[in-house]
Amino acid sequence: MKRYFSLSVLIIFVVIGSINVHAKDYTKYGIEKDIPGECSYAAIDAKDYSGRTLNIITHAVPVMGEPTALHAKQFEELTGAKVNVVHVPFGDLFQRIMIPFQTGQNAYDVLFYGSLWIGDFNQYLAPVPEKYRNTKSMQEVTKNYRDVATWGDVMVQFPVDGDRHYLKYRTDVFDNPKMQEKYKKDTGKELRVPTTWEEYNEVALYFTGWDWDGDGEPNYGTAEVAKRDDLMFSAFISRAAPYAKNPHVKGGFFFDLETMEPLINTPGWVRGLELFVEAQKAFPPGGNNFGLGDEIFSFGGGQTLMSYSWDDAFIQAMQKDSPIRNKVAAAPLPGAAKVWNRKAGKWEEFDPPNRAPYITWGWTSAVSKMSKNKDMAFDYLCFFSNQANTLHDLQIGRFGVNPYRRTHFDPNFWIEKLGWDKNTATTYVETLSGMDDSKNRVFDLRVPGVGQFMSSLAAGVSKALAGQETPQKALDGVAEEWRQTVDRIGKDRVRAAYANVVALEDNKK
């Protein structure tokens, strides 16, 4: 008996030993460890795509372009496939994808692009197969980003990133008793994180033009993306949303879904633009020509008190060499105490202020319907976004990969891996995850021709910011252009697409 027992133990050790010998070490790829799953390193390593070629189009390096290339190289090494990656500047990305689609060329198997183009691209995209939709990784994607990836009832985009707009502010000012006292003395009001855009402008203006951080340089109140054709339309939507998105009114934020009449020049939107124009007084010099890059470095470099837009400025502020590392926190976008009710034709008071989180567009990916390598293409995307890779990519700010799975909203991850302090990490994950719980979300105008609509909007808003037109007149001009665009594209076609957006905003899905 004793001999059998000894033999059994020996066999167990031999088996375990042989497993250890054969388990590969994937840490050479930069990950901490391979996390078992359908698209883990080990699972992809077991596939053989030798002799096959995968063509990918993506953004320029580094944002999304760098992780695309990195994981493409790893995929090549693991599977034996040949992977070609084409990098394109953002301004050309849409047409570089659209022209092959429209001319019936099977140019790219995998596409990385802005998720707001789903209205234009959906007809050319292969639905995400069930086996990928059911993976553990995909099940962990939060509702917002599964919604963003879905057209009608079909998931056609593969989530690889999570984006939203939220408020970033300096805790060394807001939590500083001396600053609180000074603010109270000078304004008679408590210094607190703004809950409305009026309050935001007021606080920003107070902290403009003087050196409140003691570095010898003047500081300013707010850095915003205000440069025309440089994603400024998204900043404006963030500002206007709480005034125009009334939770009591269903059936459309950009348009009245029934009539397809633009709502862009209604009082709520106009109020948002008036406040955007007013906020320029608290911009740093040249702030009304700030693109996203300028906004990132202005707030991230410690020049301004507050900012809002994508994650990048926050991540920049938290870089190891940042002068304001761990002196920042996140909060929901400010709201509105008065909200336009377009059905009643009057303003409605809200206490607490109405919030309308903007689930703004971000990076997404998809597989072309024309691809002859759909199996390999989806495997690549599944590998790209496997848990080990995502945890790695989240830690590299320039990659542009931001939290989109429930597991990413654990403050300890940011504290342990990136050295964030508790307050910063907690406000960050709570703000981000809190947006999933909102019942008053705003999405992008995900309809065919979204580029035309947003281009008109940016031009109109820019005219108001430059003082060429009043906010009302500028938005009247935008509304007129939108009517013409709807007529050109076809009212029914735009309405059918817009119904998907409204269903998300009205929580019908």
Place this chain on the structure above:
Amino acid sequence: MLKLNHKHFFLLPGLIVLVAIIIFPLLFTLRVSFSSWDVVKPGLDWIGGKNYVRLFEDMRFWEALSRLSLMAVGSVLIQYIIGFGLALLVWRDIILKRFVRVLFLVPMMTTPVIMSVIWRTILHESLGPANDIVQVLGFEPLNWLSTGGMAVLSVILVEVWQWTPFMFLLLLAGLLSLPDEPYMAAAIDGAGAFRTFFSVTFPLMAPISVGALLIRLIEASKLMETVYVLTSGGPGTATETSSYYIYIRGLRDYQIGYAASLSLTYLVIMIISLTIIAKVLTYKMARD
């Protein structure tokens, strides 16, 4: 009647290139301009002159065109004056003549987009060095890119910096080819430097000046990269030029048919305008 023989086949490569890179794209663009090709209607359907009717009502296009005229003519004139001045400076023997000539050409040899990015950094109103210099000189910081008028001036400034060397090169070549006799005659007649310049050099340089101005005007009328990088056409529409507007409509909005009609209209306007300018300049120079 033309008799074809084997010699004519030597023309074929040139003819093929001409058709492939000029005639075909032009005809294709013309055909596209009569279609509604956009994001939802791919292909070459036929909508007649609808795009052209829309274009005539599109004030943003006409405003961009008039803005472009101002910026192009303004920047080319400044380039001409500075380029002529620099060419005169190194025309005669000066110290380090060869070095200075090469130095003047450096801006032209740089990539416009990259240089626009560099200039955007220089002119950055809170982080760039331009305002530091302005303040050291005792002036208030300038709103280089954030007010309409200054943004136009900034675009012109970058254009002048980049393209004055081209003007300099052409004018220097012209100066070096001038005959000595008129100068000897002017010296015998006791003409001073100014008199010699206005009565001898300037008239003799007329043909090359017209050529240089026209070449630069053609190039300047396509002003796009500088605007794209520096201002994106803003603030508002203050620096939006025709090329930038066509880019927005064509590649950002993906209104391919409409952008084609804008491009062709713009091309026709440019051909007519530049022909008139060439005639006027040639006539004036010849008369002088």
